[in-house]
Structure formats: structure tokens, C-alpha cells
Amino acid sequence: xxxxxxxxxxxxxxxxxxxxxxxxxxxxxxxxxxxxxxxxxxxxxxxxxxxxxxxxxxxxxxxxxxxxxxxxxxxxxxxxxxxxxxxxxxxxxxxxxxxxxxxxxxxxxxxxxxxxxxxxxxxxxxxxxxxxxxxxxxxxxxxxxxxxxxxxxxxxxxxxxxxxxxxxxxxxxxxxxxxxxxxxxxxxxxxxxxxxxxxxxxxxxxxxxxxxxxxxxxxxxxxxxxxxxxxxxxxxxxxxxxxxxxxxxxxxxxxxxxxxxxxxxxxxxxxxxxxxxxxxxxxxxxxxxxxxxxxxxxxxxxxxxxxxxxxxxxxxxxxxxxxxxxxxxxxxxxxxxxxxxxxxxxxxxxxxxxxxxxxxxxxxxxxxxxxxxxxxxxxxxxxxxxxxxxxxxxxxxxxxxxxxxxxxxxxxxxxxxxxxxxxxxxxxxxxxxxxxxxxxxxxxxxxxxxxxxxxxxxxxxxxxxxxxxxxxx
Amino acid sequence: xxxxxxxxxxxxxxxxxxxxxxxxxxxxxxxxxxxxxxxxxxxxxxxxxxxxxxxxxxxxxxxxxxxxxxxxxxxxxxxxxxxxxxxxxxxxxxxxxxxxxxxxxxxxxxxxxxxxxxxxxxxxxxxxxxxxxxxxxxxxxxxxxxxxxxxxxxxxxxxxxxxxxxxxxxxxxxxxxxxxxxxxxxxxxxxxxxxxxxxxxxxxxxxxxxxxxxxxxxxxxxxxxxxxxxxx
Numbered sequence: 001x002x003x004x005x006x007x008x009x010x011x012x013x014x015x016x017x018x019x020x021x022x023x024x025x026x027x028x029x030x031x032x033x034x035x036x037x038x039x040x041x042x043x044x045x046x047x048x049x050x051x052x053x054x055x056x057x058x059x060x061x062x063x064x065x066x067x068x069x070x071x072x073x074x075x076x077x078x079x080x081x082x083x084x085x086x087x088x089x090x091x092x093x094x095x096x097x098x099x100x101x102x103x104x105x106x107x108x109x110x111x112x113x114x115x116x117x118x119x120x121x122x123x124x125x126x127x128x129x130x131x132x133x134x135x136x137x138x139x140x141x142x143x144x145x146x147x148x149x150x151x152x153x154x155x156x157x158x159x160x161x162x163x164x165x166x167x168x169x170x171x172x173x174x175x176x177x178x179x180x181x182x183x184x185x186x187x188x189x190x191x192x193x194x195x196x197x198x199x200x201x202x203x204x205x206x207x208x209x210x211x212x213x214x215x216x217x218x219x220x221x222x223x224x225x226x227x228x229x230x231x232x233x234x235x236x237x238x239x240x241x242x243x244x245x246x247x248x249x250x251x252x253x254x255x256x257x258x259x260x261x262x263x264x265x266x267x268x269x270x271x272x273x274x275x276x277x278x279x280x281x282x283x284x285x286x287x288x289x290x291x292x293x294x295x296x297x298x299x300x301x302x303x304x305x306x307x308x309x310x311x312x313x314x315x316x317x318x319x320x321x322x323x324x325x326x327x328x329x330x331x332x333x334x335x336x337x338x339x340x341x342x343x344x345x346x347x348x349x350x351x352x353x354x355x356x357x358x359x360x361x362x363x364x365x366x367x368x369x370x371x372x373x374x375x376x377x378x379x380x381x382x383x384x385x386x387x388x389x390x391x392x393x394x395x396x397x398x399x400x401x402x403x404x405x406x407x408x409x410x411x412x413x414x415x416x417x418x419x420x421x422x423x424x425x426x427x428x429x430x431x432x433x434x435x436x437x438x439x440x441x442x443x444x445x446x447x448x449x450x451x452x453x454x455x456x457x458x459x460x461x462x463x464x465x466x467x468x469x470x471x472x473x
Numbered sequence: 474x475x476x477x478x479x480x481x482x483x484x485x486x487x488x489x490x491x492x493x494x495x496x497x498x499x500x501x502x503x504x505x506x507x508x509x510x511x512x513x514x515x516x517x518x519x520x521x522x523x524x525x526x527x528x529x530x531x532x533x534x535x536x537x538x539x540x541x542x543x544x545x546x547x548x549x550x551x552x553x554x555x556x557x558x559x560x561x562x563x564x565x566x567x568x569x570x571x572x573x574x575x576x577x578x579x580x581x582x583x584x585x586x587x588x589x590x591x592x593x594x595x596x597x598x599x600x601x602x603x604x605x606x607x608x609x610x611x612x613x614x615x616x617x618x619x620x621x622x623x624x625x626x627x628x629x630x631x632x633x634x635x636x637x638x639x640x641x642x643x644x645x646x647x648x649x650x651x652x653x654x655x656x657x658x659x660x661x662x663x664x665x666x667x668x669x670x671x672x673x674x675x676x677x678x679x680x681x682x683x684x685x686x687x688x689x690x691x692x693x694x695x696x697x698x699x700x701x702x703x704x705x
Contacts, residue, residue, distance in 0.1 A: 061617075061620065102633065103633065106629075106633075122623070125623040125624060129630060132627060135634070136633070136634035142637075142638055197582070
């Protein structure tokens with residue numbers, strides 16, 4: 001048993017418990033120090049991951065491979081940025097408590113287990129650890145009715161999705177005789193063994209995972225939860241859990257179920273098309289920017305699902321590249337949204353952005369970069385994400401998906417450009433409050449990544465390429 | 474022969490008490506039947522040689538969970554008659570959905586292909602020379618230690634979540650602060666009142682205790698307070 005491969009996870013779990021203990025024991029407000037320690041633990045964990053070797057551990061229940069390393073670094077970055085974003089907001093919203101970073105840390109641990117899962121049971125436990133933590137985070141502003149509603153809604157629907165997923169897992173186990181991904185792939189290698197029972201199981205697994213990534217038609221909870229949850233929590237929801245669930249989705253579909261590609265490909269295509277169309281059309285009428293970002297993220301997940309529908313190395317590579325690009329755009333946008341405060345009150349409507357171009361040119365420039373990138377305008381990073389996804393679709397002969405993807409991104413460009421128009425050409429309102437330094441740091445870091453990705457894309461592309469080789473040798 | 478009789482006795486009582494759990498009008502009776510069902514299930518486990526599971530079932534489920542249920546049922550005055558009102562209205566649709574699912578499940582199971590070695594595998598799930606408890610320990614702590622620890626973390630998060638969402642450090646709660654009790658002096662609570670013989674008690678002899686010094690109050694706010702910054 002090679003437990004050393006899971007050293008980063010063990011270190012993270014222990015530091016999580018240590019930070020929790022410190023928060024409980026320390027007199028006075030421990031939020032600041034706990035948040036800083038959490039960020040330090042996440043960075044330490046990233047260093048350990050980079051230095052660790054590859055291989056299966058715990059009898060194949062845990063996999064350390066280039067896919068998991070790619071996803072884990074992305075997840076850790078997203079979590080660390082989210083904690084950074086939460087510092088100022090929580091303080092002003094009077095929800096600054098030391099449990100917040102601890103819950104983010106445990107959610108991160110769950111996500112790391114998800115992307116390292118080599119077995120249906122470790123998949124499920126990782127997913128539950130992540131889900132339980134983020135249900136609580138959604139309701140973290142417990143005196144706010146909308147936040148409590150968001151938490152409850154997320155919890156009830158999430159429990160339902162977990163039930164569906166478990167039912168699917170049990171059917172797959174029953175008909176393939178194995179919990180291990182390798183074992184399932186081995187059992188399904190023979191086309192004759194792909195019985196209706198396995199297919200029903202796969203469909204239920206897809207349903208459960210599609211709920212977790214908020215793909216249409218399992219997206220109903222997304223706008224309400226994103227709008228109701230405290231804004232830094234929304235920034236977290238939109239990034240790290242999406243990466244974890246998508247990478248897990250890709251691994252499960254292309255690994256154990258890879259031989260049954262013909263059975264599930266149409267299903268993923270349908271989900272993908274529906275997500276892209278809904279993401280493009282439903283966002284048009286939104287006035288609340290958090291709701292708009294919820295629909296935007298549904299649309300983005302639709303594009304990522306194109307990569308999964310391809311079911312080959314190019315598809316997996318495009319999924320990973322898109323996720324890397326998406327995380328930084330989304331976090332940057334939320335850094336700007338968090339800076340929207342007038343006289344200490346957070347404002348959330350798109351109209352509140354009016355005149356930002358004159359009041360705060362730097363912030364408006366950052367927002368412009370993120371919006372252009374989300375619309376997929378070259379040479380920003382969002383363009384490359386879409387490019388590789390469409391390329392993979394065309395190479396796999398999925399012309400329909402590529403064409404619909406291009407069309408919906410044209411429609412989607414409308415509402416991204418409208419935000420830019422509001423910022424620069426509408427009558428300016430009163431200026432926002434001075435923004436917190438942490439927000440500027442996050443907006444600048446993600447903005448630089450988004451803008452200059454085209455100059456040095458090689459590290460991300462090579463890492464994604466190496467990851468794709470794991471499943472398609 | 475005796476095993477057969479024991480099996481049928483345990484199984485029959487188990488099924489009967491399970492049916493009574495859902496049909497009993499009085500919720501307290503339901504919980505008591507549930508305990509009976511647990512005991513008989515433990516008996517069935519024992520017959521199959523799973524002595525550890527039998528013990529755990531009695532200790533954990535009868536000893537803790539069922540008693541907890543009993544407390545909840547008795548303390549929360551839930552009107553079960555009201556809860557059941559919808560049953561008659563929704564029963565036909567519920568039954569229909571259940572029937573459809575059942576038929577679908579049958580169709581799925583129809584395609585089930587069993588492994589050739591299945592009957593022998595089922596008859597001997599563990600090696601005969603390994604004790605039941607030892608086999609479970611081996612599975613939990615050796616082969617699935619990662620999953621076991623993860624499950625522990627899930628429970629930890631559930632606990633943190635429950636505390637975060639519900640615990641409020643109220644200013645009106647009267648918690649015991651031992652330091653304050655010890656620091657209290659006789660001057661604060663005792664007063665000598667001169668009493669005249671055969672004159673009854675004067676009205677002034679009944680006094681409220683003197684208020685505590687304010688400085689104690691402020692420092693006491695930190696004692697045992699797990700959460701900070703809530704009274705905004």
C-alpha cells in the first residue's frame with residue numbers, strides 16, 4: 001500500500017483539523033488568522049502535489065496521475081483565491097467566522113479526492129465531503145433569508161442527486177461486478193456484457209454528475225443558489241466544484257464507461273446542446289449580475305461537455321484546457337462583482353455598473369477583459385478554450401455540436417457586450433467604495449492570466465496533453 | 474432443524490413487527506415495534522454467523538438510535554394523524570409510480586447474468602478460519618482505510634455545519650461561570666437586618682440581591698463562547 005502518494009491530502013486534512021482547533025481555542029476573532037493559515041495550507045498542498053510521484057494507492061481507490069495533478073492545482077488555486085475574496089466581504093457582511101475557511105478547506109479536500117478517485121466508493125465519499133461543505137457555505141449568512149433558502153434548496157436537490165448517483169453506482173456494480181474503475185472498464189470491454197442494467201446504471205450516474213456540474217436539465221437550482229449565497233461563496237461554487245465535478249465526469253465517462261461510448265455519447269451531446277442554448281438565451285433577460293453569471297456558467301459547462309462527448313484524447317485535453325481558462329475568468333469577474341459596493345452596501349444589478357469606465361478605469365478594464373474573454377474574442381484566453389473544444393468536436397466528427405457551439409457563443413456575446421456597454425456608455429452613477437486590496441490582487445492576477453495566456457500557453461497545453469495520455473495511452 | 478425453526482420464528486416476528494411499525498396509530502408503539510424488529514434482525518444475523526453485526530445492531534440501534542427516536546417522538550409533539558391525511562389522496566398515484574418502477578426493475582433484472590461461481594461464493598463469503606469480527610476489521614481498517622477515514626471527515630464536516638448553522642451565543646442564556654461563583658463575596662449577598670422582638674418582619678427585610686459588578690460581566694462574555702461576532 002503506497003499511502004505516500006496521498007501525502008498532500010493527508011497534510012491538508014490534518015491542517016484543516018488543526019486550523020479548526022485553533023479557531024475554537026483562540027480567544028477573540030480568529031477569522032483572519034484561520035483564513036491566512038488555510039491559504040498557506042492550500043499552497044503547501046500544491047507544492048507537495050507537484051513534488052509527488054504518480055501511481056495508484058490504497059488498492060486502486062486513489063489515483064495520482066497527470067489528470068489529478070492538473071485538476072488539483074486548478075482546484076487549489078480556485079479555493080485559495082476564493083478565501084482571499086471572502087476576507088473583506090465576510091467582514092462587512094458580519095459573517096466573518098473562522099469556520100468559513102475551514103469549510104472551504106474540507107470542500108477542497110473532497111474535490112481532490114473526487115479527481116483522484118479510482119473507485120466508485122472513493123468517488124462517492126469525495127463528492128459527499130465536497131457537497132456537505134458547500135451546502136453549509138451556501139447558507140453561511142444564516143440570518144439572510146435568501147442565503148438560508150439557497151442552502152436548503154441546494155441541500156435537498158443535492159441529496160436527491162446523490163441518491164440517483166448511488167442508485168446508478170449500485171446498478172453498475174451489480175452488473176459489472178466491480179467497484180474499481182479498472183475492473184468496470186474490464187467488464188464492459190466485451191460489447192455483449194453491456195446489458196440494459198449497466199446502461200440504466202450509467203444513465204443514473206450521468207444524471208447525478210450532471211446535477212453536480214449544473215448541466216441542463218438538472219440546472220434548476222443554479223440561479224437561485226448562486227444569487228442567494230454570499231458572493232464569495234458564489235465565486236467558489238462557480239469554479240472549484242465545477243472543475244472537480246467535470247474532471248470526475250470526464251474520468252468516469254472515458255475510463256470505466258469508455259467502452260460503452262456508443263451508448264452514452266448521444267446523451268452527453270443532448271445535455272451539452274441544451275446547456276449551451278439555455279446558457280445563451282436565459283441570461284439575456286437577467287438584471288442581477290450573479291444570476292447572469294449562473295446562466296453563463298451553465299453555458300460554459302455546455303461547452304466543456306462537448307469535450308466529454310468526444311470521448312477521445314483530444315476531447316479530454318480540450319476539457320482540461322477549457323476548465324483552466326474558465327476558472328480564472330470566472331474568479332476575476334467575481335472579484336469585480338465583489339468590488340461593487342456603495343456606501344458599504346453590496347449592489348448586484350447590472351445597471352449599478354453604469355459609468356464604471358469613468359469612475360474606476362482599472363476595474364472597468366479588468367471587467368472588459370473578462371467579458372470579452374467569456375464571449376470568446378481572440379486573443380484572450382476564453383477564445384482558446386472554445387477553440388480547442390470545437391477543434392476536438394470537429395476531429396471527432398461531431399459537426400452538429402461545433403456548429404451549435406459557435407452559434408450560441410455568438411448569442412452569448414450579446415449579454416457580455418451589454419455589460420461592457422453599460423460600463424462605458426451609460427450615464428455614470430455615484431462611484432463605488434474604495435475596493436479592498438485583496439480584490440485588486442485577485443482581479444489583477446486573473447486578468448493578467450486571461451490577457452496574456454496566448455503568449456505562453458505551452459505549460460497548460462502540455463499538462464493537458466500529458467493528462468489526456470493517461471486514459472488514451 | 475432447530476436453526477430452521479429459529480429462522481422462521483425470527484423472520485416471521487421481524488416481518489410482522491416491521492408491518493406494525495408503519496401501521497401503528499400511536500408513534501410510541503411504532504418505536505417499540507421497531508426495537509422488536511431490531512432484536513429479531515439481530516437474531517437472523519446470529520443464525521448466519523455474523524455475531525459482530527448482531528451485537529452492533531443491538532448496541533447501536535436498540536441502545537442508542539431507538540431510544541433517541543423515542544425521545545424525539547415524545548418531546549416533539551408531532552401530530553401523526555395530520556401527517557397521514559395525505560396518504561389516501563396520494564396513495565393511488567404513488568402506487569402507480571411504484572408499480573411502473575417495479576416493472577422496469579423486473580425488466581432490468583431479467584437481463585441479469587450471474588457469474589458461474591456465484592452460488593459457491595455466496596455460501597462462503599469469508600474464509601471459515603477467520604472470525605467475523607476480525608474479517609470486518611480487516612475490511613475496514615486494512616483494505617478500505619482511505620474510505621473509512623473519508624467517512625470520518627464527512628461526519629466531521631456535518632458536525633461543523635450543524636454548529637455553524639444553529640449555535641447562537643445568546644446574551645440572555647444563563648450559563649454557569651465558576652469563576653464568578655467563587656469570586657462572589659458575602660458582602661454582595663448577605664445583609665444584617667436588625668429585627669425587633671414580636672414586631673413581625675419589616676417590609677424592608679426582603680431585598681433583591683445586589684447587582685453584580687459590571688467588570689465581571691464583560692470578561693465573562695468570553696467564557697465558553699465558541700462563536701464570536703454574532704450580535705451585530
